Amino acid sequence: MSPLDRREALRRLGRAGLGAASAPLWFESLAALAQEHAAHGAPPAPAADWAPKVLDAHQDEMVAALSELIIPETDTPGAKAVLVNRFVDAVLDDADEADRKSFLRGLEWMDARSRELFGDEFLKASPDQKTALLTILSSGKNTALEDQIGVEFFAAIKAMTIQGYYTTEVALRQELHLDGQLFHAEFRGCGHPEHGGAPAAPPRKAP
Amino acid sequence: MSTEAFDAVIVGSGASGGWVAMQLAEAGLRVAVLEAGRKLDPAVDFTEHKLAHDMPLRGQKQPPKAARREQEIQKLCYQCDEYAHHLFVKDTENPYTTAEGMPFAWIRGRHVGGKSVTWARQSYRLSDYDLKAASRDGFGMDWPIGYAELAPYYDRVESFIGVSGQAEGLPQLPDGRFLPPMELTCGERLLQRAIKDGFGRTLTIGRTAILTRALHGRPACHYCGPCSRGCATGSYYSSPASTLPAAERTGRLTLIPNAVVTHVEVDDAGRCRSVAYVDRLTRAPREAFGKIVVLCASALESTRIMLNSRSDRHPNGLANSSGALGRYLMDHVMGGGAKGTLPVLKGAPDSRANRPNGIYIPRFRNLEDRHPDFLRGYGYQGSARQEKWGHAFRLPGFGASFKNSVRERPWTISLGGFGECLPRFENYCELDPERVDAWGIPVLRFHVAFGDNERRMVKDMADCAEEMLRAAGAEDIERTEEMSLPGLAIHEVGTARMGDDPRTCVVNRWQQAHDVPNLFVMDGSVYPSSACQNPTLTIMALASRACDYLVDQLRRGAV
Numbered sequence: 001m002s003p004l005d006r007r008e009a010l011r012r013l014g015r016a017g018l019g020a021a022s023a024p025l026w027f028e029s030l031a032a033l034a035q036e037h038a039a040h041g042a043p044p045a046p047a048a049d050w051a052p053k054v055l056d057a058h059q060d061e062m063v064a065a066l067s068e069l070i071i072p073e074t075d076t077p078g079a080k081a082v083l084v085n086r087f088v089d090a091v092l093d094d095a096d097e098a099d100r101k102s103f104l105r106g107l108e109w110m111d112a113r114s115r116e117l118f119g120d121e122f123l124k125a126s127p128d129q130k131t132a133l134l135t136i137l138s139s140g141k142n143t144a145l146e147d148q149i150g151v152e153f154f155a156a157i158k159a160m161t162i163q164g165y166y167t168t169e170v171a172l173r174q175e176l177h178l179d180g181q182l183f184h185a186e187f188r189g190c191g192h193p194e195h196g197g198a199p200a201a202p203p204r205k206a207p
Numbered sequence: 208m209s210t211e212a213f214d215a216v217i218v219g220s221g222a223s224g225g226w227v228a229m230q231l232a233e234a235g236l237r238v239a240v241l242e243a244g245r246k247l248d249p250a251v252d253f254t255e256h257k258l259a260h261d262m263p264l265r266g267q268k269q270p271p272k273a274a275r276r277e278q279e280i281q282k283l284c285y286q287c288d289e290y291a292h293h294l295f296v297k298d299t300e301n302p303y304t305t306a307e308g309m310p311f312a313w314i315r316g317r318h319v320g321g322k323s324v325t326w327a328r329q330s331y332r333l334s335d336y337d338l339k340a341a342s343r344d345g346f347g348m349d350w351p352i353g354y355a356e357l358a359p360y361y362d363r364v365e366s367f368i369g370v371s372g373q374a375e376g377l378p379q380l381p382d383g384r385f386l387p388p389m390e391l392t393c394g395e396r397l398l399q400r401a402i403k404d405g406f407g408r409t410l411t412i413g414r415t416a417i418l419t420r421a422l423h424g425r426p427a428c429h430y431c432g433p434c435s436r437g438c439a440t441g442s443y444y445s446s447p448a449s450t451l452p453a454a455e456r457t458g459r460l461t462l463i464p465n466a467v468v469t470h471v472e473v474d475d476a477g478r479c480r481s482v483a484y485v486d487r488l489t490r491a492p493r494e495a496f497g498k499i500v501v502l503c504a505s506a507l508e509s510t511r512i513m514l515n516s517r518s519d520r521h522p523n524g525l526a527n528s529s530g531a532l533g534r535y536l537m538d539h540v541m542g543g544g545a546k547g548t549l550p551v552l553k554g555a556p557d558s559r560a561n562r563p564n565g566i567y568i569p570r571f572r573n574l575e576d577r578h579p580d581f582l583r584g585y586g587y588q589g590s591a592r593q594e595k596w597g598h599a600f601r602l603p604g605f606g607a608s609f610k611n612s613v614r615e616r617p618w619t620i621s622l623g624g625f626g627e628c629l630p631r632f633e634n635y636c637e638l639d640p641e642r643v644d645a646w647g648i649p650v651l652r653f654h655v656a657f658g659d660n661e662r663r664m665v666k667d668m669a670d671c672a673e674e675m676l677r678a679a680g681a682e683d684i685e686r687t688e689e690m691s692l693p694g695l696a697i698h699e700v701g702t703a704r705m706g707d708d709p710r711t712c713v714v715n716r717w718q719q720a721h722d723v724p725n726l727f728v729m730d731g732s733v734y735p736s737s738a739c740q741n742p743t744l745t746i747m748a749l750a751s752r753a754c755d756y757l758v759d760q761l762r763r764g765a766v
Contacts, residue, residue: 069605070605070606071609072606074607074610078610090263090264091264091267094264094271094272095272134605138603138605140603158605159600162599163265164265166599167259167260167266169260171596175614176595176614182256183429183430184429184431184560184561185429186430186560187389187558187560188560189389189392189393190391190392190393190396192555195394195396195397195400195552195555196396196397196399
């Protein structure tokens with residue numbers, strides 16, 4: 001595959017996950033399920049019988065590690081806890097062949113680059129080394145030819161991590177503090193005189 | 208299959224077919240509705256209450272792999288995604304061809320309800336600025352009717368389907384019989400004030416066929432958001448939720464799904480005798496007999512049926528003595544607009560409910576003045592809202608600081624134009640001499656391209672959107688001015704235009720074929736010019752007017 005094809009493939013792969021970004025209306029409905037489901041908050045119990053369809057064990061571990069580096073556990077769970085790796089595997093399984101190959105080549109590149117820089121594969125690099133490599137790839141200004149595969153790969157896995165993380169119930173409630181419902185009695189708009197809106201009216205009765 | 212004759216055989220069950228079925232059945236006619244697709248099951252097919260994590264690919268923006276291969280064209284539509292791709296046709300079964308270098312996107316839904324299940328619901332009246340545009344600027348042909356003749360039918364349709372909106376008193380966008388308007392967001396209020404003060408332009412809440420209170424037994428909207436995936440409560444207008452049940456209640460409706468119409472059969476006098484179709488499931492040929500045939504199959508499908516109904520009496524296709532059939536194909540031009548952020552609203556919380564509607568800035572070009580670069584005009588649709596997490600894709604970095612930065616949810620605002628496309632003889636469709644669809648029916652071949660007028664209009668859309676967003680205090684403004692692919696507005700109209708002159712028009716002012724008195728065409732194909740407003744409301748108002756005439760003619764024994 002030529003570099004251009006690969007770039008396009010990675011771009012497409014990143015964009016395939018962009019659905020929720022361009023259609024914000026979907027989003028709050030997510031919150032609804034969170035509210036309906038009583039057992040909210042806890043990360044999903046890992047299905048014991050899950051096995052990746054595309055990734056091998058090493059690749060799967062890398063994806064999990066990379067996703068956690070992108071969205072780590074802080075005061076809320078991170079990408080690993082909500083199993084973003086499983087989402088990435090599902091997307092890769094659905095992806096067109098060229099896109100899938102590009103992604104897997106990106107993972108290989110990460111190991112190779114890590115060996116060059118740190119003397120060992122990516123997973124065995126120290127936390128500081130991992131961060132250093134991702135910093136190089138995410139700067140937005142890295143035009144070094146030798147890093148292009150990595151830059152494009154990082155953009156793709158970052159987009160997939162964002163999609164995979166924020167579309168979980170956990171992220172919705174704990175990270176975004178959204179508790180929307182699927183059913184609302186009304187839509188309340190602007191009630192601020194400083195925006196030109198009418199002062200808030202008393203809530204209307206549900207129909 | 209019975210060979211009984213219906214009073215009217217209606218082809219198509221979408222927005223207009225549903226309306227026509229209801230009005231004719233309520234007037235006492237026995238009607239058959241032929242629908243090429245299946246009946247939908249809301250419990251299975253409607254997915255508006257599915258959440259991203261209910262979906263294997265979390266609501267991915269494109270169909271899953273297997274369906275994707277069958278929907279190479281349909282997937283260009285933003286609604287043809289993991290949730291709703293089954294509401295769009297398979298391109299592999301329903302192919303078409305395009306002339307070299309003239310791409311055209313034909314987005315379709317074949318099921319009971321047609322595109323009324325997936326439409327964007329925006330409902331605007333045309334005015335005499337639109338209907339008499341040719342008289343004002345000399346291009347093309349006026350509509351044979353004026354606003355005064357159409358207004359009572361807009362009233363009738365709006366009163367039945369329910370359209371929420373705000374009266375504004377604008378001559379170019381006449382007010383309707385509105386249900387209470389949905390509310391504007393903070394950012395939309397800011398823009399509304401800025402463009403009124405700065406440019407004398409109006410921003411109004413979208414006029415939408417969504418109920419803001421219960422109407423005719425249909426409950427009000429519950430603001431879940433994604434209408435394009437169906438509506439369990441039938442709170443937006445779709446024929447299966449409103450007009451078709453009303454038709455059914457008369458006891459005079461026969462709905463025939465899976466009836467893929469091939470052509471209209473004529474008798475020795477050249478009048479419609481029956482509608483021939485193929486059973487989609489068994490492929491058996493069938494016929495439905497009627498005194499009247501009404502085509503409501505969508506602009507391009509109705510024209511395809513007429514083109515494929517060649518006979519000795521109609522050698523160039525049914526009702527095509529003018530040679531205008533297939534000609535003057537139009538779709539609204541999109542692509543000009545701008546988006547930005549509204550830092551001034553930082554911290555102003557958005558509503559938790561999902562307003563399935565946006566804003567509208569009615570046409571302001573070429574009303575009383577004359578723009579130097581282009582004819583006609585455009586309206587903007589858009590919205591301002593607080594992002595939830597979609598902005599994360601645009602934020603730099605990774606790690607805890609990145610995650611934290613996503614928590615700062617910015618307000619974003621966007622405007623995109625929908626512009627009038629000039630009616631041109633050289634934009635046309637014809638039957639492809641070689642290719643057939645899955646049922647052996649010749650497919651359409653398109654020769655369609657936007658021209659310089661559309662190109663210059665799109666530039667103006669971007670210029671004006673940018674200056675208005677700036678006036679509202681927007682920052683990080685990004686312009687778009689890449690002309691859309693023809694067809695992608697899914698506002699395709701024309702190809703069987705209405706007019707008084709049988710030498711240049713396919714149907715008369717009552718949407719009755721000039722050449723065939725018992726053939727009526729009641730969908731977007733009859734548009735002589737496209738205006739810039741979303742067409743469905745007008746298609747229905749026209750159909751209602753034509754139905755009145757049809758019933759009257761039938762009673763007099765004149766058809």
